[in-house]
Amino acid sequence: MQPEKPVHLSTRLTSFAVALTVALAALALRLWQLQVLQGDYYAQLADTNRLRIHRVAAPRGLILDRRGTPLVLNRPAFSVSILPMELREPTRVLPELARVLGVSQEELWSRWERARSRPFEPVRVRRDVGMRVVTLLEERREELRGVQVEAEPVRVYPFGAAAAHVLGYLGEVSADELEALRPRGYRAGDLIGKAGVERSYDTVLRGDDGEHVVEVDVAGRPLRVLREQPGRPGNTLVLSLDWELQQEAERQLRGWSGAVVAMDPRTGEVLVMASSPSFDPNAFSVGISERQWRQLVQDRRNPLLNRATAAAVEPGSVFKVVTGLAALQEGRAGPASRFVCTGSLRLGRWVFRDLQAHGVVDFTTGVAQSCNVMFWMLGRSLGPERLATYARRLGFGQPTGVDLPLEATGVIPDPDYKQRTWREPWYPGDTLNMAIGQGFVLVTPIQVARALSAVANGGLLVQPRLGRAVLSPEGQVVRTFSPTVQGRVEFSPSALQALRRGLEAVVERGTGQAARVEGLRVAGKTGSAETPRGRPHAWFAGYAPAEDPRIVVVVLVEHGYRGGLNAAPIARAVLSRWWEGQRAGRREAGWAAR
Amino acid sequence: MGGALTADLRAARRRLRHVDWVLVACTLALVAVGTAAIASATATPEQPLGLLRPRLAHVAVGLAVLAGLAAVPYRSLGEAWKLLYGLSLALLALTDLVGRTALGAQRWLAVGPVSLQPSELAKLGLVVTLAWFLSRRKEPPTRLPDLLPYLVLAGPPVLLVFLQPDLGSALAFVAVLLAMLWAAGVPRGQLAGLVAGGLLVSPLVWPLLKPYQRTRLLVFVDPSLDPLGAGYNLIQSKIAIGSGGLWGKGLFAGTQNTLQFLPMQHTDFVFSVIGEELGFVGAVGVLLLFWVFLLRVLQVASSARDAFGSYLCVGVASLVAFHVLVNVGMTVGLAPATGIPLPFLSYGGTALVTHLAGVGLVLSVAVRRPKILF
Numbered sequence: 001m002q003p004e005k006p007v008h009l010s011t012r013l014t015s016f017a018v019a020l021t022v023a024l025a026a027l028a029l030r031l032w033q034l035q036v037l038q039g040d041y042y043a044q045l046a047d048t049n050r051l052r053i054h055r056v057a058a059p060r061g062l063i064l065d066r067r068g069t070p071l072v073l074n075r076p077a078f079s080v081s082i083l084p085m086e087l088r089e090p091t092r093v094l095p096e097l098a099r100v101l102g103v104s105q106e107e108l109w110s111r112w113e114r115a116r117s118r119p120f121e122p123v124r125v126r127r128d129v130g131m132r133v134v135t136l137l138e139e140r141r142e143e144l145r146g147v148q149v150e151a152e153p154v155r156v157y158p159f160g161a162a163a164a165h166v167l168g169y170l171g172e173v174s175a176d177e178l179e180a181l182r183p184r185g186y187r188a189g190d191l192i193g194k195a196g197v198e199r200s201y202d203t204v205l206r207g208d209d210g211e212h213v214v215e216v217d218v219a220g221r222p223l224r225v226l227r228e229q230p231g232r233p234g235n236t237l238v239l240s241l242d243w244e245l246q247q248e249a250e251r252q253l254r255g256w257s258g259a260v261v262a263m264d265p266r267t268g269e270v271l272v273m274a275s276s277p278s279f280d281p282n283a284f285s286v287g288i289s290e291r292q293w294r295q296l297v298q299d300r301r302n303p304l305l306n307r308a309t310a311a312a313v314e315p316g317s318v319f320k321v322v323t324g325l326a327a328l329q330e331g332r333a334g335p336a337s338r339f340v341c342t343g344s345l346r347l348g349r350w351v352f353r354d355l356q357a358h359g360v361v362d363f364t365t366g367v368a369q370s371c372n373v374m375f376w377m378l379g380r381s382l383g384p385e386r387l388a389t390y391a392r393r394l395g396f397g398q399p400t401g402v403d404l405p406l407e408a409t410g411v412i413p414d415p416d417y418k419q420r421t422w423r424e425p426w427y428p429g430d431t432l433n434m435a436i437g438q439g440f441v442l443v444t445p446i447q448v449a450r451a452l453s454a455v456a457n458g459g460l461l462v463q464p465r466l467g468r469a470v471l472s473p474e475g476q477v478v479r480t481f482s483p484t485v486q487g488r489v490e491f492s493p494s495a496l497q498a499l500r501r502g503l504e505a506v507v508e509r510g511t512g513q514a515a516r517v518e519g520l521r522v523a524g525k526t527g528s529a530e531t532p533r534g535r536p537h538a539w540f541a542g543y544a545p546a547e548d549p550r551i552v553v554v555v556l557v558e559h560g561y562r563g564g565l566n567a568a569p570i571a572r573a574v575l576s577r578w579w580e581g582q583r584a585g586r587r588e589a590g591w592a593a594r
Numbered sequence: 595m596g597g598a599l600t601a602d603l604r605a606a607r608r609r610l611r612h613v614d615w616v617l618v619a620c621t622l623a624l625v626a627v628g629t630a631a632i633a634s635a636t637a638t639p640e641q642p643l644g645l646l647r648p649r650l651a652h653v654a655v656g657l658a659v660l661a662g663l664a665a666v667p668y669r670s671l672g673e674a675w676k677l678l679y680g681l682s683l684a685l686l687a688l689t690d691l692v693g694r695t696a697l698g699a700q701r702w703l704a705v706g707p708v709s710l711q712p713s714e715l716a717k718l719g720l721v722v723t724l725a726w727f728l729s730r731r732k733e734p735p736t737r738l739p740d741l742l743p744y745l746v747l748a749g750p751p752v753l754l755v756f757l758q759p760d761l762g763s764a765l766a767f768v769a770v771l772l773a774m775l776w777a778a779g780v781p782r783g784q785l786a787g788l789v790a791g792g793l794l795v796s797p798l799v800w801p802l803l804k805p806y807q808r809t810r811l812l813v814f815v816d817p818s819l820d821p822l823g824a825g826y827n828l829i830q831s832k833i834a835i836g837s838g839g840l841w842g843k844g845l846f847a848g849t850q851n852t853l854q855f856l857p858m859q860h861t862d863f864v865f866s867v868i869g870e871e872l873g874f875v876g877a878v879g880v881l882l883l884f885w886v887f888l889l890r891v892l893q894v895a896s897s898a899r900d901a902f903g904s905y906l907c908v909g910v911a912s913l914v915a916f917h918v919l920v921n922v923g924m925t926v927g928l929a930p931a932t933g934i935p936l937p938f939l940s941y942g943g944t945a946l947v948t949h950l951a952g953v954g955l956v957l958s959v960a961v962r963r964p965k966i967l968f
Contacts, residue, residue, distance in 0.1 A: 006734055006779045009904055013777065013896045016908070017889055023919050024885050028878050030926045034836040035874040042836025046870075049833065050849045088826075218854040 048120055051226070052214045055187075057152040058207025061234030063167060063197065065243040066269075066468055072167055072198075074153035077128040080137065081189075082112060085119035086220050087146025097147055100136055101126050115188075124189040128154045128286040145220055155191070155285040161278035163246055165306035166239070166404070166466060168196020169281035171288070185209065194284070195304075197237060197466055200403050204470055207234035235478055236471040240269035248577045249274040252570040258538075258557040259307035259445045261464075262574055265453035265543060265552045267483040268462035270402070272553075272574060273446075275307040307556065309402055312410040312442035316529025317370045317563070318539045319391075319437025321455065324367060324502060326390035327378040328495035335498040337363050341373040347428055352376060367502030368510025370526060372436050379435020384426060387434055388414040391441075393489050394451035395461050401486065402446055402464040410447055413440035438530060448541045449554040454489050455499060456523075456549035461487040504546045512540060514568035517576045519583075521546035524553075524571065526563030535559040540567035544575055551578055609961035613664075614894060617960070620887040621660075621938060621953050625653055625946075627880060628939030631867045634846045635860035636941070645860060645941060652943040656950035663954030664961065671955070672726035672902050679747070682719030685712035686754035693758070701758050711944035713755045713763040718948055718955075720751055720767060721909030724774050729902035734779030741784065744771060761807055762932030766916050768792070773912030774905055777895070827857045831925045835869030835877065842873030860941040862933055865925045880939070884918050894960045903959035910952040913937075917949075 034042065057079075063072035080101060087093055090112055098105040108125055115123040129149075137149050155170055171194035173186055185208070186192065192206070193199035210231030214222045242262075249260035253276040262272035277299075283292055296304055305311055327333040343357030354372040358365070366374035379387060391397060397412035411417070413434060415426035433439030446464055454461050463484040470479040503523035506512040511526040524542020531537055538560025543549040553571045560566035629649055636644025663671075671678070689703045689712050702709045724744060728735075735741055748771045756764040776785060800808070834850035843849070848870035850856045859867050869877040888911050895907035914937045921936040923929030935942050937949040 006901065008734070008779045009777060009901075010896050012779065013892050013904075013908070016773070016776065016911070017892050020888050020892075020911075020915055021885065023915075024881050027919070027922050027926065027928070028881050030928055031835070031869065031874055031877050031881075034832060034926060035838055035869065035877070036840055038836055039839040042833050043839065045833045046837035046850055046855075049830075049855050050853050215849075216853070223853070 050215050050217075052216050052220070052222070054148075054150065054212040054214060056210035056212055056231045057150065058209045058231035059153045059233045060155060060207060061205040061473070062236045063205070064236060064238045065241045065246070066239065066271075067243065068238075069243045071157070071159060071163065071239070071241075071243070073156045073158060075156045077152060077154040078131075078134050079124050079127045079150050079152040080129050080133070081122035081124045081148045081150060082108075082115065083120075083122045083146050083148055083220075084112065084115045085146075087112070089145070093144050093146060097125070097144060100133060101129065118188075121187060122148055122150075124152075126287075127152065142219065155282075157281045157285075159247075160280050160282065162250055163241065163274065164196070164278045164281050165275040165308065166196050166241065166273050167281060168193055168198035168200075169284035170194060170198060171284055191285075195406075196281075196306075196404060197239065198281075199405050201237050201467060204237055205234045207473075208232045233473040235473065236475075237467060238469040238471060239466050240264075240271060240468040241273070241466065242271040242578075242581075244581065245272045245574055245577055246274060249570070249574050250276070250278075252573045253557075256557045256560060256566075257301055257307070258555070258560065258567075260556075260570060260574060261308045261445045261449045261552075261554045262578070263449050263453060263464055263552050265456040265462070265549050268450075268453070268465050269468060269483075270464050270466050271551065271578075273306075273308045273466070275305070277301050277303040279303045306404065306406075307445070307558070309400075309404055309407045309444055309446045312408040312444050312447075313537055313556065313558070314529035314531055315437040315441055315443045315448065316527035316537065316539055317372075317436055318448055318525050318527035318529075318541050319441055319443070320367065320370065320375050320435075321452065321499070321503070321525055321541070322391045322394055322396070322437075323375050323379055323382070323387060323435045324363075325394070325455070325491070325495065325499050326382050326386055328363075328498050329390070329492060330382060330386065332378055332381045333363050333498075335363055335494075335501065339363075339366055339371070339374040339377060341366075341371050343373070345373050345376045345432070347380075347432065350429060352429070352432055363498060364502045364505045365510075367499075367525070368505035368508070370506075370511050375435045376432045379431050380428065382435075384414050384431045384434055387431070388412050393487070394454055395486070396441075396443055396447055396451060400444075400446050400450045400464050401484075403467050407446070408444050410444055411440055411442040437527060445554045445556045448539075449552050452541050452543055452554065453552045455496070455503070456543040456552055458496065459489040459491050460485050461489060500546065503542070507542065511564040512542065512568045514564055515540060515542055515572045515575065517544070517572055517579055520544050520575060520579045522572075522575060523549075524568070526568060528562045528564075531559075533559075535561050538563045538565065538567040540564075540571045542571055542575075544579070550582075551575070612961040612963055613957060614890055614960045617887060617890040617894070617953070617956065620883050620890065621950070624880065624883050624887070624938035625656075625950075627868065627876075627883075628864060628936075628941075629653065630845060631864050631871070631939065632860045632941045634848070634871060635851055635856075635864065635867045637846060637852075648943070649941060652946045655943070656947040659947055660950040660954035660957070663951055664957035666958060667962065668903060668906060668955060668958040669900075671722050672729070675723045675726045678719045679723045682712070682716035683750055683754065685710070686716055686751060688712070690754055690757055701760055708943070711942065713758065713760055714944040714948040716751050716755070717763070717766060717770065717913055718951055720748060721770060721774075721906065721913060721952070722955075723747055724771065725902055725905035725909055728774060728778040728905050729900065731778075735775070736779075736781055736784070738784060738787075741775065741780065741788070744775065756802075759804055759807065760933065761803070762920065762934035765920075765932070766913065766934065769916040770909055770912050773915075774909050777905060777908040827863070827931055828924070828927055830855050830857065831863050831866040832927050834863075834866040835926060838870040838873045838877070840874045842869075842871050842876055845871050847871060861935060862921065862931075862940065863925055864940050865922050865936050868939075869925070881918075881922070884914070888915055891956050894956050894963070897963050898959045899962055899964055903962070907956050907959055910956050913952060914949060 059074040094108045095105055098108050111125050134149055170191040173190045173192045193202040211229045213227040215224050216222050249272045260272055260274040263270045339361050341358035343354050345352045358369050358371045361371055391412045399407040399409055418426050463486050467481050472478050507515050507522045507524055512524050515522050522542050522544040523546040527539030529537040538557040540563050541554045543552045553574050555567040555570045557566045632649050633644050633646045693703050703712055752764050752767045834856050850870050851859050851867045856863055856866055891907050891911040895904045898904040917934055917937045920929050920934045924931050935945045
């Protein structure tokens with residue numbers, strides 16, 4: 001008994017065949033899409049799978065002082081990173097890694113969360129791990145898949161806090177910075193200069209990282225090196241700092257809050273820039289801890305602030321250089337002018353009192369004794385607009401353009417400024433205050449140094465500069481910086497001469513005698529600037545030798561009471577150290593002949 | 595005596611003439627491509643030939659079974675359906691009880707040094723049984739109660755395989771059942787109702803699924819749900835195939851394969867190796883071979899001597915087609931990962947022998963076709 005085949009079998013088989021054909025054609029189309037249309041895309045993904053591009057971190061360039069003393073170096077070290085793409089068991093690996101590294105699990109998890117969006121980019125979790133950790137991790141490589149150890153030098157500041165504000169420090173590149181810098185090869189977690197010349201010369205100091213292309217299997221085991229391209233260390237930056245003077249200045253400032261700036265008035269080269277209190281930039285090199293950072297930022301003495309450039313304070317009598325110059329230039333005073341100082345000046349209903357009655361003084365003596373009454377009279381005769389004009393010609397009220405980030409501008413007031421800022425008219429008393437550097441006038445030590453340099457060099461406003469030269473890693477000069485003249489102050493020779501005679505008298509027989517150096521003619525001006533925040537600031541700004549100025553020194557001691565008492569001796573220490581060097585005939589050997 | 599011998603010889607010659615040589619050639623070509631891909635997928639510096647030797651052993655056994663089944667009159671298999679069906683169920687039950695566990699499922703039965711995967715054998719057992727029962731009817735089963743016997747027959751193996759758990763194979767049984775009912779002339783509406791009923795019941799199955807199976811299904815919908823976890827296999831497979839481009843990277847030269855980024859690259863993902871190393875040309879070539887193979891099997895089905903032979907062929911065709919579509923679909927990201935091998939190509943002895951045995955059945959039908967057709 002054999003049943004016939006059902007009649008509809010052949011039509012059903014045909015539709016079955018058609019369905020199969022359609023389904024297989026669909027698969028073939030899908031293959032066309034994946035392999036032909038998107039083939040390049042997937043080929044790239046396959047390469048990303050198998051190629052590990054290890055960055056061979058290039059050491060950052062060195063930073064030297066003008067004689068070649070190394071101020072910033074690198075030390076070989078190892079960093080630990082995680083590669084999210086290979087880290088497939090975070091719940092097992094991360095706690096283990098936290099234990100080995102001695103960091104908190106939460107920190108690793110938060111890094112991992114941030115890293116997940118870019119699975120192919122290794123993210124550092126810790127810098128400068130010890131050899132013990134390196135061996136531990138290498139031994140357990142199989143277990144800890146996705147954890148990498150990379151050689152990466154660590155920045156070292158051998159002198160610790162010395163000149164920390166000039167040198168600056170490093171920090172991890174922020175998300176905003178990264179946006180702009182990614183095209184130049186920066187990646188998340190990179191250290192970049194955050195302050196000082198580390199920041200302003202970041203591109204000079206930064207090296208080109210090398211690449212090491214390795215083919216790996218799925219376990220991340222390296223199979224063969226496909227390409228090796230060595231990195232190039234960053235260029236060396238030679239600063240104009242004179243380390244001996246710098247250290248002397250810092251010794252002198254110890255215990256005070258304040259700043260010392262010394263520069264060559266002919267070139268603008270900064271020889272000393274000290275700011276106190278300071279901080280240790282080494283703490284930043286391996287990533288500063290939250291606690292340390294909070295301590296620094298919350299310290300009321302503000303150790304991170306560069307008092308030489310980034311904080312503007314009242315100049316006090318140091319500003320009389322401006323008033324004096326304006327008066328001489330405008331013919332309101334001459335070397336032979338005489339003033340009667342009764343110890344006070346009446347202005348309408350008010351009486352302005354000086355510390356003492358100087359009697360009859362000539363201009364030179366008035367400067368030497370810092371006679372307020374004489375400068376009040378000069379200021380009153382000049383008026384605020386002229387005072388402001390001269391101050392601005394000498395560079396006050398504008399940043400000096402020194403090669404450091406975050407410079408303060410300071411304030412040179414005039415009636416317009418007061419109206420705008422305080423919504424009050426300018427009173428004649430304001431003019432008197434301005435004439436002696438009080439009231440609304442605010443300046444930075446570096447501005448004072450530039451202004452006094454113009455007096456010392458005959459009228460050139462030179463840009464203060466810390467960078468002196470850039471050397472290749474091999475020591476060849478890549479670039480030198482030449483002086484930049486920012487402006488010319490037109491002095492009549494007689495005015496300049498009279499002003500300088502006054503400044504010399506300050507040190508010879510006036511308020512600045514504490515700045516005297518045996519065998520060196522020093523000129524300068526003291527200042528005791530009253531401030532609403534406590535005792536007056538002590539200032540001294542001077543230059544030497546008076547007959548042929550080669551160095552300008554500016555000292556600010558916050559709440560140092562009297563310039564002649566606490567600022568001038570510091571200037572003297574720096575100047576005598578400088579003079580010793582000059583007399584010893586120590587030529588500036590320069591970096592090349594080192 | 596001598597006359598009988600010449601008669602036998604004549605019969606044998608006539609049968610050889612009826613062998614579908616295109617079908618045989620397609621089968622052998624697919625087995626060969628699979629063997630090359632397996633060698634490439636399993637080669638290591640220590641063992642440059644990889645799993646080539648066990649694979650060749652599987653091929654030898656499979657071809658012997660194929661030839662043996664082609665020689666046996668297929669009707670005798672149908673008459674022995676109780677034995678085949680019973681044996682299938684017994685092996686499946688045994689596997690559920692004492693089977694070897696691997697990859698989270700109890701799928702293998704150890705027989706001495708050999709590991710058997712009874713779910714593969716049972717697929718063929720069900721094909722024979724269903725074909726036999728369908729061919730015994732004079733009229734096509736048009737009413738729902740008519741379908742009940744087939745559902746009862748298919749139920750136990752589906753359930754036992756599902757319990758292993760092997761979702762993919764369970765679905766393979768269902769696909770074979772539907773295809774054979776279709777060929778037997780069950781009206782469209784009834785089949786649609788059956789499918790709809792199945793889909794309605796499927797939410798009830800969801801709580802029974804193992805967590806890993808649920809993830810697989812979810813990840814199929816969106817592989818980026820977990821690119822480093824469950825979606826990893828699918829993503830890596832697409833990368834392998836896509837990066838093969840038009841011409842492929844060359845045998846033994848696929849980076850996804852040789853550097854092990856591709857998971858299970860000699861079993862479930864062998865097609866990805868072909869896509870990567872032989873490119874679009876190779877991958878579509880394999881699909882073409884399957885296409886020709888399936889059309890030839892259906893051709894045999896329509897020219898078979900009797901309904902039983904036709905249904906056998908339809909069963910084998912649907913079995914192979916389901917595996918191809920689901921497996922290849924998985925590797926190109928069009929179907930979820932269900933752990934279904936690619937017929938003739940994937941490494942795995944039981945599956946290979948089963949599919950070659952299927953071809954043996956088809957050949958047995960082919961050589962016994964009536965002469966009229968030619």
